[in-house]
Amino acid sequence: ENGLIITSTFFKHHLRNLNTWKSPGYGCRNQIEFILINERFRNSVQRVRTYPGADSDNDHILLSRKIRLKLEKIYWKKTAPQLQLKLLILDNDIRTGFCQNVMDQYDGRPQ
Template sequence: MNIFGPHKPSRRWTWHSPGGEYHNQIDYILIKRRFQSSVNIAQTRSFPGADVGSDHELVMMTFALRLEKSKKRGNIRIKFDVDKLKDPNILTTFQANIGGRFAPLLALENDQDLTPDDLAETFNETLTEKASKLLGKPRVKKKKVDD
């Protein structure tokens, strides 16, 4: 974060040349963009005349930290280009692939070792795999702006 805002130039300068002829703003306080709203811009400035034993000025920033629980993303929903299913060739290919893959699942249904959760997970994995191969992701359509 650099010193910005409505400060007079002497409070924005952070370095003075040894002769005092040149002044620059070369010292910075770095913060992440996430915390940028926590900075009080009016209170961010340099302190000319502070005795720090250097040709640099003391830079101060008032920072009011507001913590918020980070939002965890759950399962990301995968979107498929279902408009491709309007094509009869792709539709029959998709149905044949899906039907061929679920015939063994129906045979496994009578097996006592598999739980309904295992069957549902296998169903979802198979469907997602085949849909991603045949349908793919939808193209992002840019909105047209009319003048």
């Protein structure tokens, strides 16, 4: 429905590397924590496993994911050429031509 998939069940690991929780006194272990990702990035996940020997002060086991990212190259749009206003001010021929074009455009518009 939301386009999410569980990546922690993709890979075949030993059972001790799949369990994410262990009971404090009884030794019962379960996989109760999962890593969800968008289906679009399914192929970017390289490894998901737990590290039971990690030093933590609770009954949960460290869950780790290794991914491969491919960054897309950004293409910058070319900017429009800048108007050369100095030529418009200094050159009389260009100035009169520009003024004439502006006047022609305004004369042709209905009021």
